[in-house]
Amino acid sequence: MDLLYRSTRDSSVQVTASQAILKGLSADGGLFVPVEIPALDVSLDELAKMSYQETAYAVMSKFLTDFTEGELKHCIDSAYDEKFDTPEIAPLVKADGAYFLELFHGSTIAFKDMALSILPHLMTVSAKKNQVKNEIVILTATSGDTGKAAMAGFADVPGTRIVVFYPKNGVSPVQEKQMVTQKGKNVKVIGIHGNFDDAQSGVKAIFGDKDLAKEMDAAGFQFSSANSINIGRLVPQIVYYVYAYAKLYANGEIEKNEKINVVVPTGNFGNILAAYYAKQMGLPIAKLICASNDNKVLYDFFQTGSYDRNRKFVLTTSPSMDILISSNLERLIYRIAGHDDKADAAFMKSLSENGKYEITPAMREKLGDFYGNYATEAEAAKTIHDLYDENGYVIDTHTAVADCVYKKYQAETGDRTKSVIASTASPFKFTRSVLEAMGVDCEGKDDFALADELSKLSDVAVPKAVEEIRTAPVLHDTVVEVPDMKAAVRTFLGM
Numbered sequence: 001m002d003l004l005y006r007s008t009r010d011s012s013v014q015v016t017a018s019q020a021i022l023k024g025l026s027a028d029g030g031l032f033v034p035v036e037i038p039a040l041d042v043s044l045d046e047l048a049k050m051s052y053q054e055t056a057y058a059v060m061s062k063f064l065t066d067f068t069e070g071e072l073k074h075c076i077d078s079a080y081d082e083k084f085d086t087p088e089i090a091p092l093v094k095a096d097g098a099y100f101l102e103l104f105h106g107s108t109i110a111f112k113d114m115a116l117s118i119l120p121h122l123m124t125v126s127a128k129k130n131q132v133k134n135e136i137v138i139l140t141a142t143s144g145d146t147g148k149a150a151m152a153g154f155a156d157v158p159g160t161r162i163v164v165f166y167p168k169n170g171v172s173p174v175q176e177k178q179m180v181t182q183k184g185k186n187v188k189v190i191g192i193h194g195n196f197d198d199a200q201s202g203v204k205a206i207f208g209d210k211d212l213a214k215e216m217d218a219a220g221f222q223f224s225s226a227n228s229i230n231i232g233r234l235v236p237q238i239v240y241y242v243y244a245y246a247k248l249y250a251n252g253e254i255e256k257n258e259k260i261n262v263v264v265p266t267g268n269f270g271n272i273l274a275a276y277y278a279k280q281m282g283l284p285i286a287k288l289i290c291a292s293n294d295n296k297v298l299y300d301f302f303q304t305g306s307y308d309r310n311r312k313f314v315l316t317t318s319p320s321m322d323i324l325i326s327s328n329l330e331r332l333i334y335r336i337a338g339h340d341d342k343a344d345a346a347f348m349k350s351l352s353e354n355g356k357y358e359i360t361p362a363m364r365e366k367l368g369d370f371y372g373n374y375a376t377e378a379e380a381a382k383t384i385h386d387l388y389d390e391n392g393y394v395i396d397t398h399t400a401v402a403d404c405v406y407k408k409y410q411a412e413t414g415d416r417t418k419s420v421i422a423s424t425a426s427p428f429k430f431t432r433s434v435l436e437a438m439g440v441d442c443e444g445k446d447d448f449a450l451a452d453e454l455s456k457l458s459d460v461a462v463p464k465a466v467e468e469i470r471t472a473p474v475l476h477d478t479v480v481e482v483p484d485m486k487a488a489v490r491t492f493l494g495m
């Protein structure tokens with residue numbers, strides 16, 4: 001029996017894994033969730049001996065049951081190869097009493113690579129499986145990292161095209177340069193005058209446009225999403241929590257079945273939801289610590305049970321977390337609402353109409369696995385500074401938010417459970433902010449000079465991803481207003 005996926009807003013919609021991957025979002029606007037979370041039925045001693053790729057198969061095969069062993073292994077091996085600069089794929093680094101799970105060793109040096117290097121393969125296999133003849137058009141809004149990682153994954157993959165929208169003034173210089181220099185005949189990068197939420201809402205509107213869908217079909221195209229709402233993104237992210245746990249055990253850092261905490265710098269709620277799913281599979285995780293920056297909607301939500309996006313959007317030095325609508329939270333809402341599609345749909349309607357919703361006391365009681373807090377800009381900077389000063393280890397601005405919140409959690413609760421901190425980007429992706437936090441004067445120096453400086457200070461080589469864009473020509477310079485996003489897509493598709 002295949003594991004099926006149903007929409008959070010209409011339980012009668014049930015699809016296979018490959019269909020969910022192709023669709024991205026359900027037609028009713030809901031997200032696909034597995035009907036049940038499968039158990040991790042491999043012993044810890046076996047997991048401890050596995051490579052990253054083997055762990056990926058052990059986990060993903062439980063979720064993507066309509067993929068054959070050969071298909072899934074092909075996807076895994078095509079994704080987790082030399083694109084990563086270490087055979088460990090996701091190494092654990094012990095520093096300052098915590099374990100940093102470095103998820104940034106892929107081609108764009110941010111954790112989005114963990115899922116986006118495999119998604120194109122999952123998608124092309126899914127298309128074949130479902131006799132899709134149309135060309136698949138990936139439409140994505142990015143707060144900086146997703147866009148580049150998606151393009152790197154999809155560039156020149158036959159049968160696909162990809163359009164990426166990003167907030168023109170809301171990403172780091174390195175992030176922007178990475179995107180606008182992207183090669184590939186099938187890729188298009190477009191800046192918008194607006195913030196990430198504007199980009200995401202615009203993309204959602206295009207996805208939901210039924211007339212456009214018909215026209216597209218006639219022209220031989222169909223949309224899919226590479227955003228973190230796609231279960232083809234979510235499922236590969238569960239893998240590294242299992243892998244990290246097995247490594248801690250294999251290295252003698254924890255006892256068998258000892259519970260650990262997981263700390264995740266959170267934006268769209270995808271990464272932490274993957275950790276939650278890992279826990280549901282049976283991985284011994286105690287607390288899921290959700291770290292926010294000054295856009296602390298999630299912290300307020302965990303404090304009060306009220307999700308309220310009606311507030312000022314703050315641009316921070318951790319731009320990939322500058323998000324007021326955490327799309328993946330809907331999967332958790334659906335679950336704590338007792339898999340009630342009507343209730344979930346009503347919350348989401350309230351969110352889109354009033355910018356807020358309030359969950360019931362019974363639902364709040366089911367949030368005991370989570371702890372939320374946030375770090376201000378000054379606190380995050382101090383965290384980078386102190387960690388470097390005391391341990392010589394340099395972390396990026398997003399990971400700093402997580403480490404800061406982890407320390408707040410420890411101070412508040414006295415809980416000394418061993419903890420894995422998801423380290424979501426290389427410090428070389430946010431060089432200026434990182435160096436400034438370390439107390440280096442960056443005035444008048446360009447980002448590449450700064451990368452060289454960071455390399456000296458941290459004793460880590462400048463990553464290939466940064467070296468590559470030093471001299472790469474700008475290939476994309478389109479910038480549009482939010483209402484013109486749809487027209488821009490049409491133009492790119494020649495419609």
Ligand SMILES: *Cc1c(COP(=O)(O)O)cnc(C)c1O
Binds near residue numbers: 112
């Ligand atoms: C995307 C991203 C995040 C947030 O992850 P979500 O899954 O959206 O919560 C955190 N840090 C970095 C560097 C990212 O790119």
